[in-house]
Amino acid sequence: MDAALRAPTQWRPIAAGAAYARAVPRPIAAPAALALWTAASACGAPPDAAPGDASAPAPPDASPADAAPPDTPAPDAAAPGPDLTLNAARAIADLSVEGDTFAADACELDPAEACVGAPGDRRLLRFAVETPNLGLEDLQLGRPSADNPNYVFSECHGHYHFEGYAxxxxxxxxxxxxxxxxxxxxxxLDWQKYAADDPTVSDSARYVCSFQGIQRGWSDVYEARLPCQFLDITGVPDGDYVLAIELNAEHRLPEMRYDNNVARIPVRLGDPALSGPTEPCPAEVDAYSTRGAHRECGWDALGTWECEPGRRLRIGCAAACGLGACTGDPMLRVCDPADPWGNCSATRALGANDDACGSACPRVRDVVCPASGQLAVYAAARELGAAYTCEVDLAYP
Structure with a gap:
């Protein structure tokens, strides 16, 4: 997997050499939805490419990643430090059940990954994991290396990972x-700024895969589309279950607290809501967690368009791109309606787009018409619940 898939999302322009903001810090408040799904989660029944050396910060004298797991209790909450937690609303918004076929030599079957139980057709529960740092300080790990037992090189992702983070x-x-x-x-790494309205949090990403960590007020996001970002549920009967996600379970990384590192999310396997993106988004997910084409709820099925199998084409509702027209800020997702797995998830889609050609209207380009000769097209407002229109057109080069 190309390491570019893990390049951080930049929500604001970053000036070269921008100073790292270190104003008087305070703990970052978790949104209500996050508190709802992680507080008292043990009860079991919740309501639900690296920069050059010149720009990289110097490694710390003693990286937390180099230390053995502490034997001491959790640090006093008043002591400064990072505080890792889970944005359960993002996992809920991106939940889907889909199938996939794995070859015998797939990286997902490598013993170091062990994501699926066997080659062949597998049923998968996909979800995203977002881990904000809500503490008073950065989590700084530094540069990974082959001789550090806390790191493992991922063949699926193509870079070093901190072992057993989740x-x-x-x-x-x-x-x-x-x-x-x-x-x-x-x-x-710093994927996106989580505390968007906190002036004491830097607007500039600091940590990347070659110098790892998570800034205070930023979050790392492992999107549902990434390799191994799922549970193999092949053979699991339909019914009610709980998806449990736990961070830093062995306390290898020092934090201000550890009691907010678990999310327990109810899942009903067999529910049609998990087999397609058109069901309404659950009421408990917030606008932040559903913003973007990653979400698996709140999409509208616009219909099916015919195309010439094997030909590349462009499809969209962006007048600036010479394709249809839109109002508002819609997104577009294009799938093969004959896909044997039958789920137009972000992973199964032939393409998706938000903004194109300098406009807020979407255009998916370089789509190859599938053997079925049809394209199923879905649209949704980027901001959940916002008004939009999307008049779709397609064109060949």
Missing amino acids: VYRLETPAGDLVVPGRKQAFCL
């Missing part, structure tokens, strides 16, 4: 294990 499990509502816990390693 653990994923599928449980019954009573807490019994259904799909065994799988440790997921992460390349920890």
